[in-house]
Amino acid sequence: MERTREQRQERIVEILSLLHQGGSFEEAKELFNQEFDGVDVTEITAAEKSLIQGGLDPQEIQKLCNIHAAVFKGAINEIHRSNLEHTQPGHPIHTLKLENQVLQSLLTDEIDGLLTKIKAGDWSQQERLLNALTDLMQIDKHYARKETLIFSYMEKYGITAPPKVMWGVDDDVREQIKELIQLVHSEKAAYNPIAEKWEAAKNEIEEMIFKEEEIMAPMTLDVFSLKDWEKIAQDSFDIGFAFIPEPLPWKASQASLEKEQEREPARQLAIQQAKETTEGIAAGLAAEATEVAAEEHYDWEDKVSSETTIVLPTGTLKLQEMIALFQVLPVDLTFVDKDDRVRFFSEGKSRVFPRTKSVIGREVVNCHPPKSMHIVQQILDDFRSGARSEADFWIDLRGKKIYIRYFALKDEAGDYLGCLEVTQDITDIQAIEGQNRLLEGKTE
Numbered sequence: 001m002e003r004t005r006e007q008r009q010e011r012i013v014e015i016l017s018l019l020h021q022g023g024s025f026e027e028a029k030e031l032f033n034q035e036f037d038g039v040d041v042t043e044i045t046a047a048e049k050s051l052i053q054g055g056l057d058p059q060e061i062q063k064l065c066n067i068h069a070a071v072f073k074g075a076i077n078e079i080h081r082s083n084l085e086h087t088q089p090g091h092p093i094h095t096l097k098l099e100n101q102v103l104q105s106l107l108t109d110e111i112d113g114l115l116t117k118i119k120a121g122d123w124s125q126q127e128r129l130l131n132a133l134t135d136l137m138q139i140d141k142h143y144a145r146k147e148t149l150i151f152s153y154m155e156k157y158g159i160t161a162p163p164k165v166m167w168g169v170d171d172d173v174r175e176q177i178k179e180l181i182q183l184v185h186s187e188k189a190a191y192n193p194i195a196e197k198w199e200a201a202k203n204e205i206e207e208m209i210f211k212e213e214e215i216m217a218p219m220t221l222d223v224f225s226l227k228d229w230e231k232i233a234q235d236s237f238d239i240g241f242a243f244i245p246e247p248l249p250w251k252a253s254q255a256s257l258e259k260e261q262e263r264e265p266a267r268q269l270a271i272q273q274a275k276e277t278t279e280g281i282a283a284g285l286a287a288e289a290t291e292v293a294a295e296e297h298y299d300w301e302d303k304v305s306s307e308t309t310i311v312l313p314t315g316t317l318k319l320q321e322m323i324a325l326f327q328v329l330p331v332d333l334t335f336v337d338k339d340d341r342v343r344f345f346s347e348g349k350s351r352v353f354p355r356t357k358s359v360i361g362r363e364v365v366n367c368h369p370p371k372s373m374h375i376v377q378q379i380l381d382d383f384r385s386g387a388r389s390e391a392d393f394w395i396d397l398r399g400k401k402i403y404i405r406y407f408a409l410k411d412e413a414g415d416y417l418g419c420l421e422v423t424q425d426i427t428d429i430q431a432i433e434g435q436n437r438l439l440e441g442k443t444e
Contacts, residue, residue, distance in 0.1 A: 015031050090233060090247045106132065150220060158275035172204060365377050392405050392406075
């Protein structure tokens with residue numbers, strides 16, 4: 001007798017639950033092979049959600065992802081359709097939704113539950129509530145990935161209004177959580193002000209979950225290319241993840257990349273429609289959407305450095321821009337090559353120690369007083385051998401506090417390239433108090 005979809009779903013949940021109750025991978029895999037010829041990605045996603053709603057420890061959710069990929073390997077149906085790539089573990093949208101599932105559980109199952117007990121007079125839960133709110137601050141990484149990566153690609157395609165609105169709400173949520181932590185941590189903590197601020201914060205967070213999944217995700221899935229998503233997935237590891245360990249690596253399948261070519265006209269139409277809905281976009285620009293997208297759809301990393309432009313791992317700079325950048329850095333930089341000779345120094349407006357062009361090519365130990373030459377040489381020798389990778393010193397000089405740092409430079413293979421000296425007058429920095437937030441002016 002053929003199972004209904006509901007019955008299939010229940011059985012998939014049971015098999016996955018077996019793993020989290022201590023069952024073996026082999027047993028779960030055998031049960032699945034005996035009972036199923038295949039499974040849809042949507043069924044797996046629904047099973048994950050069902051387990052979370054059923055009380056699965058949020059810390060187990062990533063373990064679930066890794067295991068189900070192995071249990072269902074070779075039996076997942078239709079995973080190569082381009083529009084289903086986002087349902088696979090590791091895709092940025094799958095990761096975003098996974099984090100949101102755990103986040104929702106933290107909001108309703110943990111924090112709401114603790115506040116209910118505190119309302120009844122059980123203040124022994126105060127420390128646990130403080131820990132839960134501290135865990136909630138992981139949302140900063142969730143938002144940071146969205147703001148740094150997804151928003152940048154939205155802007156690339158002319159979608160500028162939604163990111164501005166959502167980023168503002170993200171910042172509000174961050175501040176609300178910080179204020180809650182302060183309230184709960186206070187010796188005079190009281191239920192009513194905590195509960196009032198919590199309801200406001202929770203409402204903002206849940207509305208943002210809705211905006212991310214029902215507005216941002218569908219729009220970006222229509223507009224972004226699979227190569228865009230691959231780059232976002234790769235760069236996400238530089239920022240980190242919230243509530244879950246690192247997700248599975250993800251790359252689009254070759255079949256999906258080929259399938260995407262068929263829907264390219266629809267994607268270009270989606271780009272045009274998205275541009276038309278964002279503020280500040282002229283009506284005539286929509287007609288050029290296809291041409292603009294084609295012009296912008298390249299990877300700057302494929303560029304080659306020239307006499308006027310330097311290509312770096314994180315962007316490009318024109319030569320004049322790089323010179324100007326070094327001139328305004330609030331630190332003095334000196335580069336010493338692997339042979340211990342000075343090869344470069346930055347030209348700040350007010351250097352701590354004077355440098356002239358005649359120093360270029362000179363052995364760096366000879367640039368120091370005799371009494372400190374042996375110390376400099378020891379640092380360089382330690383850098384070269386790998387005994388240490390940095391050294392810090394601070395001195396008083398003409399009424400100022402000077403901070404001097406040395407860093408060993410190495411290539412990707414670990415071979416020694418030389419030493420970077422960074423010198424900074426930190427007198428004014430040491431005197432900083434209070435805050436001077438962007439656009440808000442100084443506060444005490």
